Amino acid sequence: MIPKRIDEIKKEDVDSLVANEVSEGRTMDYKQALPDGTESGRKEFLADVSSFANASGGDLLYGVEEKRDLNGKPTGVPSAANGIRTNNAEAEILRLENMIRTGIEPRIHGLRCARIDGFVSGPVFLVRVPRSLVAPHMIRFGDSRFYSRTSAGKYPLDVGEIRSAFTASQSLAERIRSFRAERIARISSRDIAFNMCDTAMLVLHVVPLESMDPASQIDIAQFEYRRSPVPPLYAGSGWNSRFNPDGYATYDGDSATRKVRTYLQVFRTGIIEAVEASLFRPENGIPGIPFIAVEQELLKGVHNSTRLLQDLGLNLPFFVLITLVGVRGLVGLFGSGWAPGSPIDRDIVQLPDVTLSESGTTPDALLRPAFDALWQVMGYDKCRNYNEKGEWYDASRPR
Numbered sequence: 165m166i167p168k169r170i171d172e173i174k175k176e177d178v179d180s181l182v183a184n185e186v187s188e189g190r191t192m193d194y195k196q197a198l199p200d201g202t203e204s205g206r207k208e209f210l211a212d213v214s215s216f217a218n219a220s221g222g223d224l225l226y227g228v229e230e231k232r233d234l235n236g237k238p239t240g241v242p243s244a245a246n247g248i249r250t251n252n253a254e255a256e257i258l259r260l261e262n263m264i265r266t267g268i269e270p271r272i273h274g275l276r277c278a279r280i281d282g283f284v285s286g287p288v289f290l291v292r293v294p295r296s297l298v299a300p301h302m303i304r305f306g307d308s309r310f311y312s313r314t315s316a317g318k319y320p321l322d323v324g325e326i327r328s329a330f331t332a333s334q335s336l337a338e339r340i341r342s343f344r345a346e347r348i349a350r351i352s353s354r355d356i357a358f359n360m361c362d363t364a365m366l367v368l369h370v371v372p373l374e375s376m377d378p379a380s381q382i383d384i385a386q387f388e389y390r391r392s393p394v395p396p397l398y399a400g401s402g403w404n405s406r407f408n409p410d411g412y413a414t415y416d417g418d419s420a421t422r423k424v425r426t427y428l429q430v431f432r433t434g435i436i437e438a439v440e441a442s443l444f445r446p447e448n449g450i451p452g453i454p455f456i457a458v459e460q461e462l463l464k465g466v467h468n469s470t471r472l473l474q475d476l477g478l479n480l481p482f483f484v485l486i487t488l489v490g491v492r493g494l495v496g497l498f499g500s501g502w503a504p505g506s507p508i509d510r511d512i513v514q515l516p517d518v519t520l521s522e523s524g525t526t527p528d529a530l531l532r533p534a535f536d537a538l539w540q541v542m543g544y545d546k547c548r549n550y551n552e553k554g555e556w557y558d559a560s561r562p563r
Contacts, residue, residue: 165191165223169477170292175282178225178245188230188240189315191222196229198248198256198289199263203305209260210267210303213293215311215318217272218329221295222313227288247283254279260291267305272296273373273521274479294479297336297373300329339376343435344369344485348512351439352489357408358415358424364444364490366397366458367437370469371483375433382434382476387412394468396428397440397461428469434478436469444494452497453488453542456558459535459549462486463527463556470520481521486534488513488541496542498560506543513541528556 166177180186188194193216199209216222227247230238250256257277264275274294279287300310300321310321310329321329350356351367374380384407387393393405396414403416408429415427425442443461444453470482492511515534532554535547549559 182242194228195226211311214301215313216293217296218299219313224291247286249285273481361423361441366440367487369485370436372478375435396426452495454497466527484518486515
């Protein structure tokens with residue numbers, strides 16, 4: 165795999181593979197031509213893609229020729245990168261993506277296709293396949309088989325290997341649940357890195373699928389050079405930042421009590437945890453949850469967090485988990501304090517998990533199921549802050 169983000173790869177990176185005779189292997193495969201529309205061509209393409217996803221991930225490069233041995237067989241060593249002659253490169257990318265989408269099950273999250281321009285005959289096409297944590301992936305074409313990959317190339321999985329792959333995949337949901345349960349327990353008992361205010365709290369976790377890999381680590385030191393670190397939820401203008409044993413955090417506090425009221429922690433695995441302890445405050449004498457302010461902060465927090473994770477090079481999907489802590493007895497506040505709903509009957513409320521799996525999905529659309537559930541916890545039918553187009557807006561203000 166080329167050690168760069170896909171949108172940073174240029175012609176010179178491909179030329180370097182040829183000049184240095186970087187051979188095919190577990191994470192790299194060269195193809196002279198794009199897959200054709202025949203049954204064998206589609207099957208070969210889907211087997212290549214799924215084998216990378218079921219193993220360590222990798223790059224498929226189309227438009228690169230290989231050296232041949234005395235018998236005319238390809239050796240896996242690149243000899244030239246001339247690209248592929250085409251009248252419509254974007255249409256070819258859409259064709260590849262459509263074949264993958266309809267031909268592999270379950271869907272491979274984080275897979276990307278790109279063109280690299282500047283070659284003699286046309287662009288080189290790159291299909292970057294991430295290592296999947298929801299493997300095994302099966303091709304839904306021809307014999308519907310499972311493939312994996314070694315340094316010698318792809319091979320079909322046997323029954324025992326398929327069973328082992330399913331067992332490993334099933335533990336993913338349990339790892340996410342365990343992470344959330346542990347962090348909520350620590351936050352509830354204030355067993356965390358910050359001296360939090362003694363009030364009810366809003367907790368947001370954004371968990372990249374890649375962070376569930378024990379080997380997943382991001383370079384925390386790079387935050388030293390970031391011009392605009394992500395602020396915590398509901399932060400004032402004077403929020404602070406620091407490195408800490410868990411990674412890197414931004415935070416804001418109450419100067420009078422010397423307690424932290426909000427922080428955003430970026431863990432070394434890439435998981436983001438944001439905790440806010442001043443939004444659930446009494447309004448007009450009513451202790452409650454101001455829907456507008458909470459939803460606005462969550463929309464901003466999810467937008468900022470997902471953008472940061474993508475800047476750090478982490479791939480979709482991202483799991484978004486929202487939890488309310490210490491909220492028994494609180495009611496919903498809307499506008500100037502209207503609160504005809506029911507008080508919350510428990511201390512901890514976990515809203516439905518949502519998954520960001522498509523680039524371009526807006527926080528409005530992503531969070532609507534969670535916002536509906538937030539209102540339903542307090543006796544309403546759904547969130548009242550969406551218009552007929554499914555866009556979030558402040559319904560307490562006249563339009």
